[in-house]
Amino acid sequence: MAEAVKQEIDARGSACPGPLMELIRGIKASSVGDAVAVLSSDPGSNKDIPDWVDKIGYELVSNEDHGEYHRFVVRKTK
Amino acid sequence: MHRIIIIGGGPGGTITANHLAEHLADDIRRGDVAVELITDKPEQVYKPGFLYLAFGLESPERIRRPVRELVSPYVDVRIERVVKVDTDQRQVLVEGGKSRPFDQLVIASGTRLEPSATPGLAEAGDWFYDEKAAQKLHDKLEALEQGRIVVSVVGVPHMCPVAPLEVTFMLDQWLEQRGRRDKVELAYTYPINRTHSIASLAEWATPELQKRNVQIETFFNAESVDVERKVLQSMEGTELPFDILIAIPEHRSAAFLEESGLTEAGWVPTDRETLAVKGQDGIWALGDTTNLPVSKAGSVAHYQSAALSKNVAARAHGHGPVARYDGKTICFIEAGLDKGTFIEFNYARPPQVQPPTKMIHWAKLAYNNAYWLTAKGAL
Numbered sequence: 001m002a003e004a005v006k007q008e009i010d011a012r013g014s015a016c017p018g019p020l021m022e023l024i025r026g027i028k029a030s031s032v033g034d035a036v037a038v039l040s041s042d043p044g045s046n047k048d049i050p051d052w053v054d055k056i057g058y059e060l061v062s063n064e065d066h067g068e069y070h071r072f073v074v075r076k077t078k
Numbered sequence: 079m080h081r082i083i084i085i086g087g088g089p090g091g092t093i094t095a096n097h098l099a100e101h102l103a104d105d106i107r108r109g110d111v112a113v114e115l116i117t118d119k120p121e122q123v124y125k126p127g128f129l130y131l132a133f134g135l136e137s138p139e140r141i142r143r144p145v146r147e148l149v150s151p152y153v154d155v156r157i158e159r160v161v162k163v164d165t166d167q168r169q170v171l172v173e174g175g176k177s178r179p180f181d182q183l184v185i186a187s188g189t190r191l192e193p194s195a196t197p198g199l200a201e202a203g204d205w206f207y208d209e210k211a212a213q214k215l216h217d218k219l220e221a222l223e224q225g226r227i228v229v230s231v232v233g234v235p236h237m238c239p240v241a242p243l244e245v246t247f248m249l250d251q252w253l254e255q256r257g258r259r260d261k262v263e264l265a266y267t268y269p270i271n272r273t274h275s276i277a278s279l280a281e282w283a284t285p286e287l288q289k290r291n292v293q294i295e296t297f298f299n300a301e302s303v304d305v306e307r308k309v310l311q312s313m314e315g316t317e318l319p320f321d322i323l324i325a326i327p328e329h330r331s332a333a334f335l336e337e338s339g340l341t342e343a344g345w346v347p348t349d350r351e352t353l354a355v356k357g358q359d360g361i362w363a364l365g366d367t368t369n370l371p372v373s374k375a376g377s378v379a380h381y382q383s384a385a386l387s388k389n390v391a392a393r394a395h396g397h398g399p400v401a402r403y404d405g406k407t408i409c410f411i412e413a414g415l416d417k418g419t420f421i422e423f424n425y426a427r428p429p430q431v432q433p434p435t436k437m438i439h440w441a442k443l444a445y446n447n448a449y450w451l452t453a454k455g456a457l
């Protein structure tokens with residue numbers, strides 16, 4: 001995989017804690033420079049995840065639309 | 079003899095033990111199957127009671143039961159601390175050097191709190207996620223005549239995702255009843271862009287917090303506590319001063335799991351439907367220790383145990399998995415000291431919040447007592 005994802009979290013169907021909280025969990029457990037992927041079937045993630053990544057200052061490497069779900073890849077940059 | 083070991087005497091472990099005793103009763107009587115539950119403490123403590131302990135509304139004696147009284151006589155209970163799982167030799171190693179062989183293993187060892195993962199938190203913070211800390215917090219709350227209380231979700235993931243909101247609503251009313259609410263400021267922080275990860279719950283909770291004059295700080299990922307200045311600092315650069323900091327500390331799965339190579343990024347990688355541990359054969363996990371994207375809640379452990387125990391029993395009879403967990407979760411939510419609501423959802427159906435009522439509050443309190451019937455497998 002081009003972005004060398006260290007961890008992929010399948011958060012499809014996760015209402016609570018939800019895909020963004022799952023992403024934060026993954027990011028907390030990873031090292032600076034690592035990329036974490038999260039799969040989400042929640043339409044709200046399209047706003048929530050980029051907004052959070054922007055606020056915290058990490059990098060949204062990709063956001064792929066797979067129809068039923070999106071796959072976000074985020075790199076912990078600091 | 080087919081040996082099944084369950085690690086953990088919390089809700090996940092005891093409910094699973096009782097289901098297995100029922101599904102495999104004939105095999106156990108014949109001596110073909112043995113079910114053993116290994117747990118490090120002789121009592122199970124009902125953790126939802128800690129929320130009430132923090133306000134002096136519950137007593138330590140009422141929220142505990144001996145594990146041996148909760149499980150079927152068909153289950154052998156051993157009070158021992160697990161130090162390692164040897165997946166190659168298929169045995170559990172316990173403190174004191176003994177080993178316990180297994181054919182199937184169920185991991186239900188929950189989480190442990192790690193306040194020290196956040197610099198300054200262990201020294202300057204409080205929490206209500208364990209018994210002693212909840213009692214200490216109660217003493218501090220009783221003594222606080224005026225000042226500022228900050229409720230902060232620091233650890234992600236954490237047990238009972240609604241408890242931080244509940245404690246805030248309860249604080250508001252508790253202080254009001256003591257005539258101190260106008261002298262004590264309240265603030266609530268959450269890591270993402272709203273007051274709760276469930277959008278519909280956040281839509282309900284945000285105006286409720288505003289109505290109660292609670293300062294809201296979203297996008298607040300707490301990073302450290304300045305012990306001298308009594309200030310909570312976030313990764314986003316916000317600072318919040320406090321007199322009492324009620325934090326939800328970082329959580330981790332039990333240390334022996336990491337030693338045994340049974341974790342991935344800190345949690346046990348588990349199949350979201352069969353509850354089999356990924357990459358292992360005949361090893362299963364449920365409750366708070368899994369990496370599943372579900373709430374770390376007792377109701378989840380309860381519903382998971384129904385599917386998991388059927389799959390363990392099927393394997394004892396030489397079959398593949400027969401049951402699937404569908405993500406079912408129920409959470410009661412206190413909206414103060416006398417009203418409550420609840421949410422119910424699964425992988426396919428998102429939650430909807432009902433308007434809070436006195437009835438639901440009393441249902442939650444009633445369930446706090448009736449829970450022991452669930453642990454015994456009767457409810």
Ligand SMILES: Cc1cc2nc3c(=O)[nH]c(=O)nc-3n(C[C@H](O)[C@H](O)[C@H](O)COP(=O)(O)OP(=O)(O)OC[C@H]3O[C@@H](n4cnc5c(N)ncnc54)[C@H](O)[C@@H]3O)c2cc1C
Binds near residue numbers: 086
């Ligand atoms: C304040 C608070 C409020 C809550 N409110 C609610 C609520 O309203 N509704 C709800 O559904 N849930 C609630 N929860 C969450 C609920 O308590 C947990 O989700 C539940 O206890 C998880 O069960 P478990 O069996 O997975 O783990 P646990 O209950 O943590 O049990 C783990 C067991 O494993 C044992 N163990 C650990 N390490 C070892 C070892 N090395 N060797 C042997 N044994 C070991 C422990 O002693 C324990 O017996 C709340 C939690 C808290 C803290």
